Amino acid sequence: MDAQPDHLLVVDDDREIRALLAERLAAAGYRVSTAQDGAEMRKALGRAAVDLIVLDLNLPKEDGLALCRELRTTSAIPIIMLTARGEPIDRVLGLEMGADDYLAKPFEPRELLARIRSVLRRTRALPSNMEPLDARRARFSDWTLDFEHRHLIDPAGRTVVLSGAEFRLLRVLVDHANRVLSREQLLALGAVRQGEDRAIDLQVSRLRQKLGDDPRSPSLVKTVRSEGYVLASPVILE
Structure with a gap:
């Protein structure tokens, strides 16, 4: 039986960005779900297992840092954070909250693809101990x-x-x-x-x-x- 494609969840309040990333990531062979905020993210996680989350920092109501902190109290799912902010402190905060990688907007979709592959490979290559x-x-x-x-x-x-x-x-x-x-x-x-x-x-x-x-x-x-x-x-x- 062929291996199932990795399931990615894109959480971003920008509809065009969600659609673009879903299209590009699906074209690269991934199964993709999307969510516009924390509430939809939780529903998506409740419906199916997710292998990696692409999480925007600037979300309405609950921002990406708060959601990342919440995820890390209940899950080890790899997280790549996206943000339009350029301040180094945002990158530090994201990583301190438990994100596995960080990418500033605007970015090339192929760069995000490379980050996704790297994080998944790194996560699965952890020594058995x-x-x-x-x-x-x-x-x-x-x-x-x-x-x-x-x-x-x-x-x-x-x-x-x-x-x-x-x-x-x-x-x-x-x-x-x-x-x-x-x-x-x-x-x-x-x-x-x-x-x-x-x-x-x-x-x-x-x-x-x-x-x-x-x-x-x-x-x-x-x-x-x-x-x-x-x-x-x-x-x-x-």
């Missing part, structure tokens, strides 16, 4: 990492949204708790991607901030000089 397997979550030092929904729950029970990069890094550190991992090992295990290894210090810094870990004297994600990083905590898998 990053799959949930028998565990759905991990508990460490009163924190909980939810593997299914790709977010953290802090000691007070509040949800902490992780970007894709932060989730990958923390997942690998949790999987290898109390073992020092070098930059090369983090790269091989999928904690960072090719080309991102030089930014590992920044990723660790952002992760420590999410964990409330004192950067001057971290107690959870520790630096071992000349060796690498380690999650210094017992981990309970559930």
Whole structure:
């Protein structure tokens, strides 16, 4: 039996953009659904499984950032955010809310196609050790990492949204708790991607901030000089 085409959901309040993207993506072999706002997006997600969401940032009522945050509390569906804004802060906010990629309008449809293929390929190429397997979550030092929904729950029970990069890094550190991992090992295990290894210090810094870990004297994600990083905590898998 032939494999079913990937199902994409385009969420944009501009009818012409929705129609154009639906046409171009369908021509590229994808199954495409569209929605004009958050309410229609939820209905579409309730009707059928979706492999990737193309989400406009500037939506009426509920903007793309709010919807991205909501999606990340319940789903690991890859998200590519679209926006007409050009400020770097918007890109940072989108990625911090858990988007997997970001594309500023105006853009060429073929560039979006390339981003979609890259995100889908990247998502499916995660090492097997990053799959949930028998565990759905991990508990460490009163924190909980939810593997299914790709977010953290802090000691007070509040949800902490992780970007894709932060989730990958923390997942690998949790999987290898109390073992020092070098930059090369983090790269091989999928904690960072090719080309991102030089930014590992920044990723660790952002992760420590999410964990409330004192950067001057971290107690959870520790630096071992000349060796690498380690999650210094017992981990309970559930």
